[in-house]
Structure formats: structure tokens, C-alpha cells
Amino acid sequence: MIVELGHYALVLALILALAGGTLPFWGALRGDERLMTIASTTSIAQFVFVAMSFGALTYAYVVSDFSVQNVVENSHTLKPLLYKISGVWGNHEGSMLLWALILVLFGGLVALFSDNLPLKLKALVLAVQSWISAAFLLFILVASNPFLRLNPAPFQGRDLNPVLQDVGLAIHPPLLYLGYVGCSISFAFAIAALIDGRIDAAWARWVRPWTLAAWCFLTLGIAMGSYWAYYELGWGGWWFWDPVENASFMPWLAATALLHSAIVMEKREALKIWTILLAILTFSLSLLGTFLVRSGVLTSVHAFATDPTRGIFILCILCVFIGGAFSLFAARAGTLSQGGLFAPISREGALVLNNLLLTAACATVLVGTLYPLALEAITGEKISVGAPFFDMTFGPMMVPLLIAVPFGPMLAWKRGDIVAAGQRLLFAFGAAMAVMIVGLALMGTPSALALFGVALAVWLMVGALSEIAFRIKLGRASLAESWRRGAGLPRSAWGTMVAHFGVGVTVLGVIGATAWQSETIASLKPGQSMTIDGRTLTMDGFVPISGGTFTGTGVRFSVREGGNLVAVLEPEKRIYTVQNMPTTESAIKTFGFSQLYVSVGDIAADGSTVVRVYWKTLVALIWLGSLIMTAGGVLSLSDRRLRVGAPKPARRSLAIPAE
Amino acid sequence: MLLWIAMAVLTVAASLAVLIPLGRPTRATSANAGAARSIYRDQLDELARDRERGLIGEGEAEAARIEISRRLLNSDAAGSGTPSAPQAYRIERLIAVVAIPLIAIGAYLYVGSPLLPDSPFASRQAQESGQGGVDELIAKVEAHLAANPEDGRGWEILSPIYMRLGRYDDAVRALGNAKRLLGSTAERESLYGEALTRASGDVVTEDARAAFDKALKFDPDEPRARFYLALSLGQSGSKDEAIAAWNALIATTPADAPWLASARAELAKLQPTSTVPPDAPGAPAAPGPTAEDVAAAAEQSPVEREQMINGMVAGLAAKLEADPTDTTGWERLFRAYMVLGRTDDAKASLARARNQLIEKPDLLAVVEKSAHDIGIGKD
Structure with a gap:
């Protein structure tokens, strides 16, 4: 009974997603408030139903109910309990249900905790979220239903794959999905803004924490997957530029860009259209990642779904949502009001540079991932794009970005002073140079490239510290004064410092493990x-x-x-x-x-x-750095203050339009 | 019954999720602009706090204040929505009360199995123990083997059951374990090869071929290995060799062997010009060349065929010299000579058998009987 009830709850969730996607939308168009509030109740109900459904499937796994085909195929009575439970999402059907669960969880959270969101915006956001859930719930029920039954039931399950019995693998997918699916919220906000035709302060106020949370989960998920591959597969490699890894890395790059542009959006109301585009792009890449992994188009150790009908179904979801979003963007982006103005050299300008480099890097990863697939589809020729391609394209793009990172927080909003910023970073520059020179003296010129990398890492780490040192006037005021300033500093500032420091740590690990292993x-x-x-x-x-x-x-x-x-x-x-x-x-x-x-x-x-x-050499720093980055994200997330960028009053320089 | 009640409760909950907002009186309208304004006001408060704590300078604070005020004015200008007129919401209520339950139940009945109860493993064990279904027996043996994985006999007992149930991968595993634990024999190797072959969709893989070769090392006459090796020759396109191998196998196979018909069918498949349908029931018991054999002879190089068969027959004869107690061996040898038309050799071998088995009358009796059945010494 429990299993069938879970199945029925899943059907109800689909119906409610359809209702929640249409009625509030209709209400928003007519300005009808009662219809708009349907969005909240149906979103919460969707979450309750999908959670029941997920619970029912988990129950079937825990008690080894072999009348459920999915349990027969993916479990065994002899599995330890932990792996029975992780088996729920260790297979295609169950993982899609987990995906849907997280999707409606985010919808439910928006419905519950967004009282200060304008009603119309909230209704539209939840309606878009409901469309996405409807698409995925339909996909689950039609093409990968975990509740299909067997009668008579076999007496024993079939799977006891020891490689999959691993704690890392049990935690990795839920983390990654929280990241992937978290991007759906900023996507829903972007679509809602485009439909509504305006973006206001509440928009940015809401997009940033969601993106930040999704980004934290993505960072952890990717780091965890990398460490799992490192210790379990026995090859000693920590990153393979495997298409499945790229599939999670691309949304991460886009989410990192979105995170930074959302800051500009929130503080200065600039870069509106660009932020919307990035939000759409980030979720599109998440969907693409799902498609790549789930459709089985990749021949990779990870891809465990090989049914082409599923691939085509997900491809349709992909086309409808990405195509629809970009068409809407093309049609409506012009109607959005322009935002604040800023000079090229300013905090905003630095963030634009960050965005450009990150999206360009993301594009190279996309090309490297999809080109072999396209080539195989057209000519039947199988090629593999591996580390050399990414070393030559992705690497050079990262270097200027990483050099620029410490400058960003040092520049003022609206118009900054690069010379002053440079002076404040003199110590960091000196430290980097010292490392380079001492290294060259000790190891000689053959290691010059690696030493440059190490210097870059030092520059990032010391640069992050210098920013905080400058803001709390370390050394220029008494220690007590610095302490008071440090305590008064918003947690988001500390978050920036910690996250940027984490980037430096990861870079150091990557360089060490690559050059001196x-x-x-x-x-x-x-x-x-x-x-x-x-x-x-x-x-x-x-x-x-x-x-x-x-x-x-x-x-x-x-x-x-x-x-x-x-x-x-x-x-x-x-x-x-x-x-x-x-x-x-x-x-x-x-x-x-x-x-x-x-x-x-x-x-x-x-x-x-x-x-x-x-x-x-230094390999542990790769994952330690990721953890530090995540900690920075969490720190920034805990800062629930409203953000206002204090622009520097104009003196002489001319401001340019933001977009 | 409980299921239907629970489903009804869920359905009502789903309908309510749409119905309740329709009936609820809405708060004062223009929430739209209100929410935005409250954010700007919060921002101004925040700014004042920051200024007090000395986090930003006076000039910056002033500039920020001006900017926020500008946004605040803009949001007022953007105006607010019109309050919704009281409506009946007839269509919406209809959707909630009729469409949602009907579609949900309909869709569920289409995909679900409401009449199938849960069957957790623990309760099934309690229920079915003692009834002894095959599944349960297998599960018991499997559980036993999971606890005592070194029990080779257990694996060996389990493997034919797996084969019969079509669980070939499991059979491969079981036979692999049996082989590892009990040692390699001709029979185990060839059974293992067979399981591998069936597991890969009746294609004799490299691994399977290795197993069969190993089996033939233990016993050059092991029929299962010879059968599948012949099959593999055909699959790898070595048609002539395959035909020769099939003929040799058929020639040395007892007439009542269960695989004889399959062997003939495989042979016939290799000979597209054959007029005999693949599954034609040849006269298996008849000594002498069958219709297929004649057809086969027309297809292949006679020298090759002769060599191959003679080689096998000679091997068998030599083996019987060393171990005359193998009665089925004798029977096979007689049959081979008769099939090849070498009746004199057949008689000679019968004489040799009588000679060597003089001290074992019971075995000799068996040999005499098969010689009689085959038709040696009738004249």
C-alpha cells in the first residue's frame, strides 16, 4: 500500500504542478490576487507529495520490497542499510525522483519564506518553477517510473555492485543536484522578470542568496566527486576533463559569474539584462548537464542510463526550456529599464571582467565537451578531447582572471582608482615575487612556469588577506581599533575574503599536484x-x-x-x-x-x-581550497543584510552606461 | 481499502491546495509596490546603521542615500496593480473539485498497480518459508553462499539452476567459483564456457573459447566443448573448418545424444545449398552416413575432412588402448568406424575390446551389446 500511495502522490504532484503553472500565471496576467496565491499553496503541496513519494520509494528499498522493479534492479537484501538507502538515488529512476524532490523543495521554500516578495513576481516565479517540475514529473512517470511493480516478485534483488558501495558516492549526487536544481530558482526569477517586464530591488535581493546556496552545493559536490574519483578509481588523477565532470563544471563557472553579477545587480541595480541572461544560461547548463549524463550520449563510466527514449524526452525538455527562455529573452530584454552607471575602472567594471572571462572559459569547456559528440553524430568519427585541449584554452583564460581577482574588492563602486588599489596590493605582489625569485634560485628555470603558478596562488591568498587588512586598517590603527572594525565588518566581506583565499589554495594544490608529482x-x-x-x-x-x-x-x-x-x-x-x-x-x-x-x-x-x-605534492590543497571556498559562500549567505553599494561621488571622470 | 481511503485523503488535500486561496479574502492590495518600497526603506535603515558604525564615509553614505531615494521614487512611479474584483471563480473551482481528482485517478490507474500489496522481504520470508518455491530455494542457497563463499559444492549445485532460469551471468559467476574452489575439470571448464557463451547471446567469446580449449586438454572428446568450438568456427567465418568439426562431432556422437539434432541443424545452416531443412529429423539411430553427411561431404574438401576425422578416431582408439574400461568410448569408436565405412576396423576394434576386457565380463557385456546394436559382427 505504501508503495502505491507513493506512486499516487507522484501523480498528484504532477497534476498540481500543471495547475500551479497555469492558474497563477493566468492570475498574474489578469492581476487577480486570489489566483496568484494558488502558486504558493500548490508549490507547498507539490513538495509534500513528492516527499511522500520519495519516502515511499526509500521505504521499499529499506524493507527490500522486491515487488518494485526498481528495487529488484538496484538492491539486494545483503546490502548494508546505508547503501540500501543511497541505492534509492544510485540509479536512473531514483535519481530523477531526487532531482524532482529538490526542485519542488526549492519551490516550496520560495513559497514559504518570501513574504516581502511582490505577489505578482512570486506568482510568476512559482509558476515557472511549477512548469519545470511538471516537465520532470511527467518524464519520471512516463519514461523512468521507479514505481513499476512486478508480480510475482523475485525473491532476491540483483545489484550489489561493490564499486557503488561507497560513502562518497552516496553523498555526491544529492549535493550536486542541490547545486544543479538550485539554479532553477534564479532561472525562474529571470523568466518571471522577463514576463513581467520589470526588475526591481526585490528581484536582486532574492536571486543572490539562491544562487549562492546553489553555488555552495555545486562546489562541494564537484570537489567530492573529484576526491571520490581520486581515491576509488585507483588512477591517482583528480580531474580528468571527463564529459560528466565538465557537465557539472560548466554550471559552476556560469553560477560563479552569476553570483558576481548579482552583487552588482543588488547593490547598484546595474547589469540587469546581463544578470538575467546569466541566470538563464546557468540553468540551461544544468539541464544540459542532466541531459548529457542521463541520456547516455556519453560513453563514460558515469553514464548509467542508455535508453534512447529517455534521452529524447530530456532533449525535448531541454529545447522547450532553453529555447523558450532565450526566445523570451530576445523578445523582452529590450523592455527592461536600464540600471545604474559606472566607469570602466570600478568594482562593477572588475565584476564585468570576471563575468566575461568566466563565461568565455565556460564556452571553451562547452566546446570541448560537445564537439566530440557533434563530430561523432555527423561523421561517425570518435575523437576524444582531453587535457591538452583544456590546458591550452581554459588555462590561459584563467590566468588573467586570477590576476584580477585581488583587484576587484579593492576598487570602489561606480568609479575606482586602480593605482590606489595597486598600492594596497603591493605587499601581495611583493610576496608573490619573492616566492618566484627564491623558487627560481633554488630550482632553476625549468620550473619557471610552475613557479609562476605558485606565485599566482600566493598573490591570490595574500591579496585576499590584504583586502581585509586594509578594511580593518591593520597596522594603521591600534590593534583594538582593528579588532573593532573587523568585528563590525559585514560577514559578506569576510565571505569574499575567505572564498578568494580558497581559490588561491586550490590553485596552489593544482599547480603542486601537476608540476611536482x-x-x-x-x-x-x-x-x-x-x-x-x-x-x-x-x-x-x-x-x-x-x-x-x-x-x-x-x-x-x-x-x-x-x-x-x-x-x-x-x-x-x-x-x-x-x-x-x-x-x-x-x-x-x-x-x-x-x-x-x-x-x-x-x-x-x-x-x-x-x-x-x-x-x-600539495594535492590535498585542491579539496581543502574547495572547502574554504564553500565556507566563504556560507559566510556570505549568513549575512542577510540588505546590500547597498555606496558609490563614490563623481569628481571628474565620465560615467558610461552600464549595458 | 485502506489504500483507497488514503488516496481519497491525498486527493482532497490536492483539491484544497487550489480551493483555499480562491476562498480566502485577499489583503489590502498594491502589495507589489509595497514590497519594493519596504525593501528600499530597509536599505535606508541599513545605510544609517553602517554610517553609525563608521563602515562607510559620510560622502559615500550621502551618495548611496541619494541613489536609494531615486529608486524609491521610481518604484512609486511604477504604480501598482488594480485590486481584483470579487469573482465566482466557477471554472477554477471546477478544476479543483472535478478535473484534479479525475485526471489524477485516471492517470494513476493507467500507470499504477493498486491491487498489488507491498511485499517487504522480511514478511515474505515468514510467509513463504516451508512452501519451498524455486525462488526461495535459490535465495536460501544464495544466502548460504554469501555467508560461506568458499563452499564450492554449493556453487556447483546452483549453476545448472541459474542456467535453466536464464540467469547466465549468475551461472558464469557460480561456475567460476566452483572451478576456483573445486579445481578445473573438463566438465566444469566446458560448462563454464557454455555459460559464458549463453551470457553473451550465444556468441562464443574469446574467454569461452579459452575455457573450451582447456576442457579439451583434460578430455579431447568432451562433447560440449567440441560442440561450442565448432559453433565458434562457424561464427568466426571459418566455414570449412566449422563443417569439418561438425562432421567429426556428429560422427563420434552417440545416436541418442540430445545435442545431435542441434549439431545437425548447425551443420545444415553452414550449407546454404543443402536441400535438407535445418530441423529435419534425420534418422539419428541409423548407422552409416546420414543425408546431412552426404550433403556435407559434397561441400568440403575431402582430404581435410578425412584427415580431421581420422585424427580424432585415432586419438580415441589410442585412449581406449590405455583405458579399456571406458564403455561409451568403445561405443563411440565402433560407431565412428561404421560411419566411415571401415567395417573391418570396427570388427578389429571389437576383437581388441574382447581381448582387453577379458577379465571384466560385466563391462564386456555392455560393449558387446553396443557393438550388436550398432551392427558389428552381424554378418
């Missing part, structure tokens, strides 16, 4: 040793392991540095006995921010084993 492969027998980066690994021997569903062999290594034992590592070869499936578990030991990564290949009869060892 070393890799050794050797075939060892027990007792033999190998050296990597000044450390000696001795293979001590084999340790039998077993843990419930698997048995296997651990290979024990002692790591010695100058004769002293510093670590014992035990990478494993496991065999999951029920499936007879071998897996490799790498062993990682962190030294400071660097990691020693060991994974073993097949063990021959005479005990000789292929051992792969990586020394990953």
Missing part, C-alpha cells in the same frame, strides 16, 4: 624496496583480509624517511565473493598537504606484485 611503477617481491621522492617503500608481505562481503589480500608497505619508519600503508586487492568481482583499494598517507598514494596490481604466484606509487 612523481610516479613510479615497479614489480616488487616481499622484502624488496623502491624509492620515491626521498622515501623508501619496503614491501613487507601479504596480509589476508576479509570483511563480510569480500575477501582479499592487503599488501603491507613500510615507508621510511632517512631510515625512520614514518608510515605503514596497506593497499588492498579485494574480491567481492558474491559477484566474484575484484576491486582495488588504494592506500593514501598524507604528509602535510602532500600525499603518498599506493595502489597494487595483480599479485603473481611467486609473490611479485606490480606496485604503483605516486607522490602528490
